[in-house]
Amino acid sequence: MAVIPLHQARERVPRTTPGRLGVPRSGPAWLRSARARGIGGALLAGGVLATVILAGGPGDAAGGTRTDADGLPHTAVEVSSSGCGRGWTHARSGTQVFELHNTSSAAAEVYLKSPRTGEVYGETEGIGPGTTRRLRVTLGRGAYVFMCLPDDADAVTGPTVRIGGGGRPGPAAAPLTQHDLIPPALEYQKWVAGGLDGLVGRTGTLRDALDRGDLAGAREAWLSAHLAYERLGAAYGTFGDADQKINGTGAGLPRGDRDPGFTGFHRIEYGLWHGAPAASLHAPAGALLATVRTLRDDWAQERMDPADLGLRAHEILENTVEFELTGRTDYGSGSNLATARANIDGTRAVLSRLHPLLVSRYPGLRKLDDDLDRTRRLLDGFRHGGRWTPPDRLDRARREQVNAVFGDLVERLASVATLCDARRTV
Structure with a gap:
């Protein structure tokens, strides 16, 4: 299975929504890493917004260019409100490293961008006071500026540097703002509202089957309802505590699978596939139906963070790799690959809303589709007559194939998350 390389790292505010194992998560490790992106590198997933993280060190104060052990020219550049971009005086084309030294008293992020189009060639985030971060980019003929964005202060643009020779620069991307992301977020919320209507209906069918004592019908209805929920993956963060009640597991609970706090789909799944009588599942099914109804009724008042939409597109399949392909959320139905299939649908639902923004920014979009x-x-x-092959029943070749395609998708969707990270412009 492929691993997200460090050169795609981004940093976001840690999220504390319930995880797929029923315990809080602070986001994947690669999202918690400090961000340093050289957009001119070669992103594995599609050629845009490539990221290179090099070890940060004390570095040199701004001023001067040297050739380092990596064979590349290193230029020390100042990051501050009064001297943004100071030190870059000997412009050259080709691959190079900028050592961004923050001489101010506040943390800052930095963009290397085109002064004409605003397209970003490289960026770093979280440069602490007195520290140095390295940014590797590939530059060609054209004009460039550094923009320094200190925390809690206005952005400052440094002097324009022109490169007269050389070839074309590495890829760049027009930055997206929070305002750009509001329309797709609102459209996605409307789509989720329709999905919640369907979820309530399917969950009602599950409860009715259990009320009749129809265990076979309940198993079929359970899968239909659970997959309806799984297709809404990008909204989990907005669902808040309801996600744990609907789709949590026994992991992290004091008594595990026997804990009274173990509720929702997986609680019912455990009973349906472990010989529990229908009557014993009536209360859990009723509680699940009440929760999804409340979620649907309250949804109109909820507001998704538009800046999270691209990140969620990545997280849906990241969670699939972590929890479904490993079978960690299987409580007897063996339907993890069906869930993975629903997660693909959920990812497509997000991407279709982001498509107008991505089509001119992400050359790999068609390949991703x-x-x-x-x-x-x-x-x-893997579906045969309404039954799905459990992941642990796959032979080695099939398992490797599934792991490989999902690993590749997760890498490609990391590009979407990077491109859709809302950036400051002032």
């Missing part, structure tokens, strides 16, 4: 379709067809092949 094709790979999602290919993965959907692969997963459909």
Whole structure:
């Protein structure tokens, strides 16, 4: 299974929404890393917004260029409100490293951008006072400026530096703002509202089957309702505590699977596939139906953070790799690959709303769409007469194939998360 490389790292405010194992998560490790992106590098997933993180050190004060052990020219550049970009006096084309030294008393982020179009070639975030971060980029003929954005202060743009020779620079991307992301976020929220209507209906069918004592019908209804919920993956952070009640597991609870706090789909799944009588599942099903109804009724008052939409597109399949392909959320139904298939649908739902913003920014978008379709067809092949092959029943070749395609998708979706990270402009 592929691993997200460090050169795609980004830093976001840690989230504390319930995780798929029923315990709080602060986000994947690669999102908690300090961000340093050289957009001109070669992003594995598609050629835009590549990121290179090099070890930060004390560095040199701004001023002067040297050739380091890596064979690349290193230029010390000042980061401050009064001297943003100071030190870059000998412009050259090609791959190079800027050692960004923060001489101010506040943390800052820095963009290397085009003064004409605003396209960003490289960026770093979280440069602490008195510290140095390294940014590797590939530059060509054109004009460039550093923009310094100190915490709690206005952005400052440094002097324009022109490179007269050399080839084309590395890829760049027009930054997105919070305002750009509001329309797709609102559209996605409307789509979620329709999905919640369907979820309530399917959950009602599950409860009714249990009321009749129809265990076979309840198993079928359980899968339909659970997959309806899984397709809403980008909204989990907005669901808050309801997500734990609906889709949490026994992990982290004092008594595990026997804890009274173990509720929702997986509690019912455990009973349905471990011989529990229908009557014993009536109360959990009723509680689940009440929770999804409340979630649906309250949804109109909820507001998703538009800046999270691209990040959620990545997290849906990251969670799939971590929890579904490993079978960690299987309580007897063996339906993890069905859940993975629903997660593909959920990812497509997000991407379709982001498409107008990505089509001019992400050259790998068509390849990503094709790979999602290919993965959907692969997963459909594991369904036989309404039953899904459990992940632990896959032979080695099939398991490696599934792991590989999902690992590749997670890497590609990291590009989407990076591109859709709202950036400051003032």
